[in-house]
Structures are given as structure tokens and as C-alpha cells.
Amino acid sequence: MLIEGLYTVKSFEPNENGVKATIHLNKEHAIFKGHFPGNPVMPGVCMIQIIKELTEKLVKKELFLSVSSNIKFMAIINPEKNDTLVLNLTVSTIDEVVKVKNTTFFEDTLALKLSATFKITAELV
Numbered sequence: 059m060l061i062e063g064l065y066t067v068k069s070f071e072p073n074e075n076g077v078k079a080t081i082h083l084n085k086e087h088a089i090f091k092g093h094f095p096g097n098p099v100m101p102g103v104c105m106i107q108i109i110k111e112l113t114e115k116l117v118k119k120e121l122f123l124s125v126s127s128n129i130k131f132m133a134i135i136n137p138e139k140n141d142t143l144v145l146n147l148t149v150s151t152i153d154e155v156v157k158v159k160n161t162t163f164f165e166d167t168l169a170l171k172l173s174a175t176f177k178i179t180a181e182l183v
Contacts, residue, residue, distance in 0.1 A: 060107055063087055068142070070115065076149035076158075077116045081108065085137035100135035105170055109145065109160050114182060116149055117156055121176035124155075128173040133164075140164035154178045 064087050069080040083100065090098035106123065114121050135143065148159040155175055162170035 059111060061087075061089065061104060064089060064104060065108060067112075067115075070112070072116060076147040077112065079112050079145045079147070081143050081145065083135075083137040083141045083143065085141055087137075090137055098137050100137060102129070102131055102170075105135070105162065106172065106174075109147065109158065109162075109172060109174070110176065112145060113147060113149060113156060113158050113176065116147070117151060117178075118182050119156070119178045120180040120182055121156060122179050123174060124177045125175040126172065127175070128171065130171045131169070132171065133167050133169040135164060135169050140167075140169075143169070151178075 063084055065081045065083050067079060068082050071078045089101065093099055093101050110121055110123060142164065144163045146161045150157045154177060156178060158174050160172040161168060
């Protein structure tokens with residue numbers, strides 16, 4: 059985990075197309091003190107990192123983001139109000155490339171849509 063203590067995985071349910079994961083955000087994490095003081099917002103780059111880490115866990119390979127063809131932030135994720143997120147990842151692997159389509163929700167609200175391509179850099183042990 060690149061940003062230690064930012065979130066915990068509550069459930070990780072692989073399926074035929076990818077994985078459905080539920081995570082809990084640590085609203086006390088230092089990152090929220092700077093982004094933004096008094097009105098914490100989950101940084102977009104952190105969401106992309108979480109998607110990468112969940113995909114790595116699924117495919118058991120270390121990945122490097124090479125292309126993000128579509129990223130849409132649909133709602134602000136405030137960890138004080140919405141600390142539980144559900145991420146649905148559709149994942150396909152072809153040769154040394156992993157393609158991911160993600161939707162992230164809190165409650166019934168779509169917060170993030172992402173399509174990305176990752177290059178495999180190593181096997182995870």
C-alpha cells in the first residue's frame with residue numbers, strides 16, 4: 059500500500075469479470091488535513107492509486123499506469139460523510155497489459171468512473 063493507513067479493505071469479492079471491493083476510508087488520515095482543512099475531500103490521485111492496488115491484488119502482478127482514457131469524478135468523496143466506498147472493477151489481461159473499467163459508489167451515489175490501462179511490471183509474491 060503506497061499511502062499507509064488511508065483505507066482498509068472490508069471485502070474483496072472476485073467474480074468472472076473482475077472484482078467488487080468495499081473499502082473504509084480513514085477520515086483521520088493526515089492526507090485529509092491538507093486536502094482540504096475543515097472540508098476534507100478524497101484526492102483523485104489517491105482513488106486512482108486505490109484502483110491500481112485492488113487490481114494488483116486481483117491479478118497478483120505489480121502494475122504501472124500507462125493510459126487513463128476516461129476519468130470522471132461524479133461526486134465529491136468526503137471521508138467524514140462517506141467513509142465506505144464500493145468499487146466495481148472489470149478487468150481483462152492481454153499479454154503484458156491489464157485493462158480496467160471502474161465504477162466507485164458511496165451509498166447509491168456514483169462518485170467515480172475510470173477506464174485505464176496498466177502495464178505489468180513484475181509478479182507479486
